[in-house]
Amino acid sequence: MKLKGKQYYIRKSHRYLGLILGVQFLFWTLGGLYFSWNDIDEVHGDHLRKEKRNFSASLNMVSPQVVLDNLKAKGQVDSVLSVQLIEIDGMPTYQVRYFSGDIDHAEHAAGGHRPGHTSNIKVQLANAETGNFVSPLSEEMAVTVAKRQMADPIKVEKVEYLTEVGSHHEYREKPLPAWAVSFSQPDKCTVYVSADLGTFQAIRHDQWRVFDFFWMLHTMDYAGRDNFGNILLRAFSIFGLLTILSGFVLYYVSSPSVRKVRKRVQKV
Incomplete structure (x- = not known):
């Protein structure tokens, strides 16, 4: 049985590493493109505010x-x-x-x-x-505060009182309790107002939600979205480095130009 050379194993390792990492690299690239092509102030909804x-x-x-x-x-x-x-x-x-x-x-x-x-x-x-x-803000007062934040407030569609939110909620890591005031336009906009603090906290709309989705893919924090130190991201970073290094090694062992240089050195 013919023994397989080191090129075979390096090539195979490089191929499988590329396959495993390819989808995540695609997500990172798409996310980077979206981040760079969008004005962060618009993502935060500043253009919608008075x-x-x-x-x-x-x-x-x-x-x-x-x-x-x-x-x-x-x-x-x-x-x-x-x-x-x-x-x-x-x-x-x-x-x-x-x-x-x-x-x-x-x-x-x-x-x-x-x-x-x-x-x-x-x-x-x-x-x-x-x-x-x-007293802390009532529903009526919270709606008033939310409307005064909007440059062009449209009809209020829904008002919710939030006492807790999940790790993927668009109002995560913000003061609670809070009122979520949703408007019919623009971009399914929701304004969040802290009941106890009496102040506007955040504005969320479709552009921000797309940004947040790509942010989750970018950080690979599928539990809470904002943890840059999670194990999955660290592992994929190491795998990415190994993929790049294996590509360099594969080029070195398989390149005709490198082989010619090596032969010349050996003759000398």
């Missing part, structure tokens, strides 16, 4: 300290994360984010909170002109 207006400098507001004092009278406030001036249906509103007495005291004593650890963050809205507390 230009943001600033508050007048003549506003007559109470001090945020009034709101903090009311919070302290209501319950324990260990520390303040942020105080932001926002607008809710034309009303200047303080958005106070703070840590209450139910946080991990050992962690607090150690000097802070873990990055991204937001389960103990509380939010209080207050009228910036009076200091009176404002």
